[in-house]
Amino acid sequence: MQVNNKVREMRQARHITQVKMAEELGITRQTINAIEKGRYNPSLELAFRLLAYFDVPFEQLFYIEEE
Amino acid sequence: MQVNNKVREMRQARHITQVKMAEELGITRQTINAIEKGRYNPSLELAFRLLAYFDVPFEQLFYIEEE
DNA sequence: TATTGGTGTAAAGGTACCTTTACACGTGGA
DNA sequence: TCCACGTGTAAAGGTACCTTTACACCAATA
Known part of the structure; x- marks a missing residue:
């Protein structure tokens, strides 16, 4: 089970x-890059901030890649 | 900004x-307890497993407690 | 009383998340 | 050419997440 995201597309x-985006979110550019590249998943709190930032529901930004 | 959940209620x-629940999810009871008590937030992957387990949409299980 | 079931929590260890600092590469414009 | 911009990535350090092992408390029941 692999969590993917559409941060880059958004x-x-x-x-x-x-x-x-990093400045507006108050996080580092490296963090955004890592999340976009799938090196790791955001924490639940950062996930919420991303949803608010893009103003989209959860399902539109995060999804599961089944194994 | 504080992420809360309705795991216990569900x-x-x-x-x-x-x-x-721990057995069926393949995680430890301590993890469930910690999440229910708000000691820490689940990872995004575990959040997805909890959604599937309760069969509810994201917004029904997790929400923000503004500061 | 003794036991069982459900829950709360602590300590130690491993991995994931996020930061700061830093270097690198390609593209486009002055 | 030189510089700025946007992006990719690495290393080191701190905190959060999750595990295993363990002990504790309360309520219900035999």
Whole structure:
């Protein structure tokens, strides 16, 4: 069971850079990059902040890649 | 910003013990207890497993307690 | 009384998440 | 060419998540 996300798609659709997004979210660019690249999953708290940032429901940003 | 959950309510509404739930989810009872008591938030992956276990949408199990 | 079931919690160890600092590469514009 | 911008990634350190092992308390029941 693998959690995937659409952070990169959402971000690019809004023409926002990783830098700008990191500043607005108050996290580091490295964290955004790692999440976009699937190196690790965000914490539940950061997940909530991402939902609010993109203003989308949970299911639209995170999904399961079955094994 | 504080993430809260309704794991205990969901579990009790289904008359399931922490022990049984832990076994069925393949995690430890301590983890369930800690999440119910708010000692820490589940990882995103475990959050997904909890949603599937209770068969509820994200918003019904997790919510934000604003500061 | 003794036992069982359900729950609360602590300590120690491993891994995941997130930070700071830093270096690197490609592209586009001055 | 030079520089700025956007992105990728690594290393080290701190905290959060989750495990195993263990002990404890309370309520119900034999």
